[in-house]
Amino acid sequence: MLMLVSLLVPPARAQTDYYNTSAGRPLRIEDASPVEYRGVELDLAPVRWEKSRDAANRWFLHPEVAVGVFPRTQLQIGVPVALVDERSSSATGVSGIEISALHALNAETSIPALALAAELMLPVGALGAEATYGTVKAIMTRTLRAARIHANAQVTLGPTVRDLEVNVGGLDVSRWLAGVAIDRTFPLRSFLLSVESFVEQPIRDGSTLEWNAGAGARVQLAPRWALDGGVGRRLTGDDQVWYVTLGSAYAVGLPW
Amino acid sequence: MVTLMSLRRQLTALMALGALHVASSPADAQWSTTHEQFYRQASHNWQFRRNYPAADRLFNAFDYGHAILYETLLTAPAAPVSRLEQQEYDFITGRLLVKPPRVPLEESAIEVEYAKLVPEAKQMFDWAHLLHRQVYDVWADERLTPTEKDAEVQRLLRYYRSRRDVAFSSKPKDMDLMEGQPYSLAFRRRYPKFNGLIWAYHWLQVGLYEPLVTAQTREARQAGVTEAVARFRAMLEQPPSRMPKVMPMTAAIAPEFSRRYPEVAIIFDNLHSMHDVISDVLADTTVPRSRKRAEILVAARRYRDDTTSVMTVAEWQSMAVSMGIGQMGGPSVGARQPAGQPAASATPNAGVDHTSHAGHTMPAQPPLWSAELVEQRLRDAGIAARPLPPTGPHIFMSIPARSYELAEGDELQLFLYPDSAARGADTRKLDIDRVAPPNMMIKWRAQPSMIIDGNLAVIVITNDEARRQRVRDALVPLGGR
Numbered sequence: 001m002l003m004l005v006s007l008l009v010p011p012a013r014a015q016t017d018y019y020n021t022s023a024g025r026p027l028r029i030e031d032a033s034p035v036e037y038r039g040v041e042l043d044l045a046p047v048r049w050e051k052s053r054d055a056a057n058r059w060f061l062h063p064e065v066a067v068g069v070f071p072r073t074q075l076q077i078g079v080p081v082a083l084v085d086e087r088s089s090s091a092t093g094v095s096g097i098e099i100s101a102l103h104a105l106n107a108e109t110s111i112p113a114l115a116l117a118a119e120l121m122l123p124v125g126a127l128g129a130e131a132t133y134g135t136v137k138a139i140m141t142r143t144l145r146a147a148r149i150h151a152n153a154q155v156t157l158g159p160t161v162r163d164l165e166v167n168v169g170g171l172d173v174s175r176w177l178a179g180v181a182i183d184r185t186f187p188l189r190s191f192l193l194s195v196e197s198f199v200e201q202p203i204r205d206g207s208t209l210e211w212n213a214g215a216g217a218r219v220q221l222a223p224r225w226a227l228d229g230g231v232g233r234r235l236t237g238d239d240q241v242w243y244v245t246l247g248s249a250y251a252v253g254l255p256w
Numbered sequence: 257m258v259t260l261m262s263l264r265r266q267l268t269a270l271m272a273l274g275a276l277h278v279a280s281s282p283a284d285a286q287w288s289t290t291h292e293q294f295y296r297q298a299s300h301n302w303q304f305r306r307n308y309p310a311a312d313r314l315f316n317a318f319d320y321g322h323a324i325l326y327e328t329l330l331t332a333p334a335a336p337v338s339r340l341e342q343q344e345y346d347f348i349t350g351r352l353l354v355k356p357p358r359v360p361l362e363e364s365a366i367e368v369e370y371a372k373l374v375p376e377a378k379q380m381f382d383w384a385h386l387l388h389r390q391v392y393d394v395w396a397d398e399r400l401t402p403t404e405k406d407a408e409v410q411r412l413l414r415y416y417r418s419r420r421d422v423a424f425s426s427k428p429k430d431m432d433l434m435e436g437q438p439y440s441l442a443f444r445r446r447y448p449k450f451n452g453l454i455w456a457y458h459w460l461q462v463g464l465y466e467p468l469v470t471a472q473t474r475e476a477r478q479a480g481v482t483e484a485v486a487r488f489r490a491m492l493e494q495p496p497s498r499m500p501k502v503m504p505m506t507a508a509i510a511p512e513f514s515r516r517y518p519e520v521a522i523i524f525d526n527l528h529s530m531h532d533v534i535s536d537v538l539a540d541t542t543v544p545r546s547r548k549r550a551e552i553l554v555a556a557r558r559y560r561d562d563t564t565s566v567m568t569v570a571e572w573q574s575m576a577v578s579m580g581i582g583q584m585g586g587p588s589v590g591a592r593q594p595a596g597q598p599a600a601s602a603t604p605n606a607g608v609d610h611t612s613h614a615g616h617t618m619p620a621q622p623p624l625w626s627a628e629l630v631e632q633r634l635r636d637a638g639i640a641a642r643p644l645p646p647t648g649p650h651i652f653m654s655i656p657a658r659s660y661e662l663a664e665g666d667e668l669q670l671f672l673y674p675d676s677a678a679r680g681a682d683t684r685k686l687d688i689d690r691v692a693p694p695n696m697m698i699k700w701r702a703q704p705s706m707i708i709d710g711n712l713a714v715i716v717i718t719n720d721e722a723r724r725q726r727v728r729d730a731l732v733p734l735g736g737r
Contacts, residue, residue, distance in 0.1 A: 019362040039294035071291040107288040107375040145331075145368045187365035188320065188357055220359045223302060253297030 017251075018192050018220040018228075019185060021150070024048070024062065026216030026230030026245045027196040029181035031150045032115035032141040034074035034102045038254045041066045043078075046228075046247025052239055059083040062247075064098070067254070072104040082127050094125025102139075113141040117154075121173065133158035133173055133203075148183040152198070161204045174200035179212075190220035194230075202237065210237030216245070224251045286549065290376045290422065295386045296415045300400065300408065304392035308481050311464060313356035314488075315389070318457045320357070321348050322381075322531065323366035325450065329443070329538035330370050330548070337645060340450045348453065349492050370538075374552045376422070377534060380560070383422045384527040387412060388461060391520060395468035396477075409517055416523070420560075424526040426519035427562045428572035434503070434529045435651070436699040439540035439551065443532070445647045445659065446539055452499030452648075453492070454535070456585065458528040459504040460488040462521070463588030465513035470589060484588040491585055500585035501648040503528060507576035508584055518569055525572075530559045542665065583649065623734040625712035627658055630670055630731065634660075637730035639723075641668060652693050653713070654682050666702060666718035668727065673711045683713055691715055709733040 020033040025046065035041050043064045050058040064078030078098040084091050100119035107113065117137040123129045137154035155176045179198020186192070195215045202210060216230025230245045295301070305312040324344055332339060363378070364371045371378050394400065394408045417423050435441060444451040467480020491498045506521035507514040514521035537543055537551045558564040567575075581587055634641045641660035650657050650669075657669035673679040683706070687694045691704040700717055705724055707714040709731070716727050 017362065019365055036292035036294050038297075068294065071293070072289065104291070105289075107290050109286050109288050109372050109375060111287060143364070143368055143372065185362070185365040187361055187363075188352075190357065190359050190362065220362075223305070223359055251294075253294040255297050 018190055018218040018226045021181070021183065021192070021194060021218065023152075024245065025247050025249070026218065026228040027181055027194050027214050027232070028177075028198055028212070029150050029152045029179045029196045030139060031148070031183075032104055032108075032113040032139040034072055034104050034115065035066045035068040037068040037071045037073075039068040040252045040254060042250045042252070043247060044250070046245065048243060048245045050241045050243040052241040054087070056084065056086040058085070058241075060095075074102050076100045076102075084127070091127060093127040095127040096129060097122040097124045108141065108143055113143075115139040115141075131159045135173070146184075148185065150181045150183070151179070152181075153178040156203060158203070173203055174210075175203045176201050192218040194218070196232075208237055210239075211235045214243075221248075225249070288375050290379045292379065292382070293419060295390055296412055298390075298393075298408065298411075300390075300393040300397040302393060304389065304396040307396045307398070308392075308478070311460075311481050311485050312392075313358065314353065314460070314485065316358070316360050317348070317352045317356035318461070319361040319363055320352055320366060321453060321457060323361070323363040323370070324348075325454065325535065326370040326538060327367040329535065330373060330545075333539075333541060333545075337446060340447050341645075345450055345453060345495070349495075353489075353492070373549050374534075374556075377530075377552050377556050380422045380424065380530070380556055381527070383416065383419055384424055384523060387416045387520070388524065388527075391517075392464065392468070395465070398474050406516070409520065413517075413520060422560075424523045424530070424559050425562050425566075426522050427566045428522045428569060429526055429529065429559065430565045430567045430571075431575070432699070433555070433558055433565045434532055437533070437536070437555075438701060439536045439543050440533075441536065441647075442540035443535035443538070446645055448645055448647055449496045449499075451532075451535070452496035452501075454531065455500035455502075455504055456488060456491045458531070459491070459500055459509060459585040459588070460484060461528075462504060462506040462513075462524055463488070463509045463585075465506075466510040466588045469510070469513045469516060480589050487586065487588065496648070501583040502579050503532060504584040505572075505576040505579065507573050508579070508581045509588055514573075522569075522572065526559050530555060533559075623710065624675070625672055625710060625734065627670065627672060630712070630714075633730045634668075634727070637726055639726055639730060651698070652686070652696060657715070662718065662723065662727075664718075664720070666716075666720065666723060669715040669717070671713040671715075673713070676710045679708070679711050679713055683708055707731050 021027065021029075021031050023030040025043070043062065043066075046062045046064075048060040048062070050056075050060075052058075059082065061081040061083075062078055063081075064076055066074050066076035069075045076099070078100075080095050080098065082091075082093065082095040098119060098121050100117060102115055102117040105114040105116065115138075117135075117139060119135045119137075121129065121133045121135075123131055133156055135154055135156040137152060140151045142149045153176075154174075156173055158173075160175070177198055177200040179196060179200075181194055181196035183192055183194045193215070194217070195213075197211070197213045199209055199211050201207070212232060212234050214230055214232025216228060216232075218226055218228040220226050225248060227248045228245070229247075232243050232245075234240050234243075325340065328335065328340055328344065363382075367378075390412050391409055394405050394412065397405075400408065413426075417426075463484050464481060467484055468477055471477040471480045491500070506524050510521065533555045534552055537548055537555065543551055631641065640663055644659040644661055644667075647656060647659065649655075650671075653671055655671055655673065657671055660668040660670065662668055671679070671682070673682070685693055686706070688706050688708075690698075691700070691706050692698045702717045702719045703724075704715050704717050707716065707728060710733070712731070714727070714731060716724050718724050
């Protein structure tokens, strides 16, 4: 069972500015904005906690760094660590290495902001997967005066998990995923509220579609420092968990 | 297989949603690839925030003022003047500047539509504002020696210029870019108080450099910054009487800073000038919404290149002096000149033309024009004249004009003096046929002509000769009826 922990780890993408969301910080659906060119963003201790129906607790620590390596392009590396605590067993360990890139195709005008992202999850660590998984994603952001709307669609390449002994279900690395998030900004407070809904097809063989809903917030605490938190629920599927996220990001620039 | 079909349906729906939105957007939609860039990483980052928190937080509030201005002008062109002149002004001065935000604001969340209209121009401002803040940081960092500060400012300048796509030119630009365009002055004429607020912002933004650069000790720098902030706040009292009457120029407000870093000072003047230009483009109702992006991009290119409307550094310095520091809000440090008071060179030379009364044995009071009389004459002649909001000083007359909008956007500018001598002191300096001082090139939006009588001077700006003649007929000399 534990070999699948890496597939449970929700992908995250650093974003220090409270206004621009990223996957996992706090919600799964993100906007089409990369880290600014020459920016370095450190997510040192973002935490996600999941509580499933069978009383299993899963903790994920997801340190990562993102760098604006080119204009409109970020590169990110993350090393997720998982703690799975179930009735009969528990384990802690690295659950893979994530390498991802996001490239914004344009700046939003009357045309929505569009971006493409790609991610590799390498089978590294005691709780890592047994194979490499690759994900490609399309992102669109439309900003209106009342709200900001993001649409994501992604597909993952890699072997289907067929281990029938696995009882965790609800894999966050899905065969595909599509969803929408809506942000409401309070600019004078540097505060953002978000809600999302997305549907995903788990990568495990024989699993059913899973619908998810969540809500979160981001706030700018200091020019370099943003804090985020969120709560969500997997509404359908085999593993209907509640989850809570809490994280912060710190920004610096490239030193040269 | 089922999952792939589901995925395809999802993606198709997503693309259709996007395509539908694009198709419903204005036809001038543009593909923009402008991008953000992080400020230069250095040990002095955020030192100004650390050492001068009160002043630093004011800049966060300034972000809101600029953003809400552009958003309002763009999205509510038919809104009453009071929307900006009262509601927003009162909110900004009564609440926001009293308790400014603790962090720099995300302007995209305030100027939503403007940011989408011209993200390229927004990036120009953001990039220049970063330079502003980083130069403050350098001079607020007490660990650096003056020599090290000079070197660091030069590094910042090189970093700034590395973004040729968004960097303002460091060549000074003449006033033609700001005041000689068809849309020029549209904003300040309609919104004199908010314009004064923006100029007060710009005054402080450049004025703060002077105490940082000239003071010799940490305590003196603190005192100088505190004094500059106090002068800024005083400008907001009794608006717009104490606000800058002309755009504050760095060479006048921060002369030592400008001498030390002329290229940086010029960049800031070009930045502030383009702020005004965009306000004019957005405020000018003769520029339709569909053309605003194009007009702004043209202006932005002119402010970035090193060739358009360039003048010499000496001319730039001379212009700053001749416009009068008093008109710009006064110096930020040192002896205080009352804000808003005209410079000596601009003071009306009243009481000179006594010869016009020669031969009068009895000093009878000659009849005088009044605004009411002028308006009555125009009404009697069937000429529609809608009063326009008051503006600041005229570009070449010594007193402000009362402006009226005539039909088809034509304009009448009325100048009423205490007596004919005062009027004569002004009009004698003009080339009446050109309606301009002999050595000044002015681009009028339409053909100007001047009517002079006693204490009255009127400039009629129209290409309709019949209308011009009707105004002349209406304003026949007082002794002529």
